[in-house]
Amino acid sequence: MPQISQLAATYASQIFWMLAFFGFIYFVIGRGMVPKVMATVEARDKQIADDLAAADAARAAADAEEEAWRTADNARRAEAQAVIAKAKADAAAASEKRLAAAATVVDGRLAEADARIAAARDGALGEIETVASEAAAAIAQRVAGLSVDAKAANAAVKEAFHG
Template sequence: MPQIAQLTADNWYLASQLFWLLVVFAGIYVVIGRGMLPKIEATVDARDRKVADDLAAAKAAHAAADKLEESYRQQGEASRAAAQKAVAEARDKAAKDAEKRLARIDAELAAKLSAAEADIAAARSSAMAEIESVAAEAAGELVAKLSGVKVAAADAKAAVKAVLHG
């Protein structure tokens, strides 16, 4: 092969090729290593800083959200406790008002009941007096018809009273 034969025949070609190989690699090193690599590293570092800053901001926002949530929870619990207290107070007030109204109504009903009982007692005593007088008259007439003996009205009343209250 001629390429291999060139290498072995004359070292001058080999040295020339090695020289240009080193020059090309040095050029690539200078262009990439000194020109492009710092820009790439700066971009990667900026991206890393941005990601770290975004993560820190996210953690701060999460912590703030947790604090806000806790604040809302505490406000909700305080509001719930205040509402329960207001409901309990309203219930107690309503119960006391109901007790007062019931006491007033009970007093009114007791007064009406005692008045009705007094009316009933008066009606009963009036009815009893009428019954006694009617019964005494009937007893006197019955005795007069059956035995033919006339009984005095006072005696008939005393006998009826004795039997009725007896």
């Protein structure tokens, strides 16, 4: 059969061109393009990794800066609290001092008032005793017709009041 003898020649030609075509594709695409694409992918991966590392470093720096700011803020807050506490203590001490001075003045006035009251009471008691002794002498004169001297009347009234 002549067709079978042509098969080998036909297939050999097809196999040759298939190998030539795939060889060309292998060398052009596999050896030429793929390494460039792989280099681009690797460069992109490296850029992404570098960007992530830079972002991590920036975040760490921001965290450190925030911590430093918080520490400084807490220190400023503590200083402010200390100043406020000192101001309160100073104000309390000044108020205590003014109150003590006012209390001293008031105590002095009270002592003067007590002395005046005691003097007025003693004076009033003396007058009452004098009036009572004069009244007792006058009553004894009118009722009993007795004459009582002032010393005896004073002694009797003092004994009645204090006795």
